Amino acid sequence: GAVVSQHPSWVICKSGTSVKIECRSLDFQATTMFWYRQFPKQSLMLMATSNEGSKATYEQGVEKDKFLINHASLTLSTLTVTSAHPEDSSFYICSELGQFNYNEQFFGPGTRLTVL
């Protein structure tokens, strides 16, 4: 399967600051990546679909101005949480579509964000 990395694995920030999370495809060029959010003891909720060279597609209820997604290269997508608040504290996971099967996703290890 595909290999996806995320950086950082965890981050703590003060309320009001912005945090950038990176998602990298390590073994092939991923034109499409996904960003999920997972609250403690809950399931993954899709936030947005990140497409290389174009604007991300956000799911209903996700603030695009708060969660900025950039997919400037075929191997890197970034999620920036702007003006973070404690309620943004969560586990953020990215994924990429399989190289040979677009119905299969491979997930990164996740980033734990804690906003104080």
Add this chain to the structure above:
Amino acid sequence: AQSVTQPDIHITVSEGASLELRCNYSYGATPYLFWYVQSPGQGLQLLLKYFSGDTLVQGIKGFEAEFKRSQSSFNLRKPSVHWSDAAEYFCAVGRNEKLTFGTGTRLTIIP
């Protein structure tokens, strides 16, 4: 709209015993079905998937799952669990790139 139901929030099993985790789905067409496992603080690892063909699919770590169209189910099984199987298990349904996850089942293994 597609949805996934995992009716068991938490299951406790003795090491060496058999395991079955339930998953029911709602989907308008023939779905693609997945089981993922998540260890604490980690991302998701794919255990197995069903796209078409044989309804009994084999996965990694000794897991298997059976697709039953008539029951809209895709239950995960393992004949003998190991302490290392303790984790959160997610069933997912999807097609055309988007996945919908169930709420997960937390598996605890007791000696």
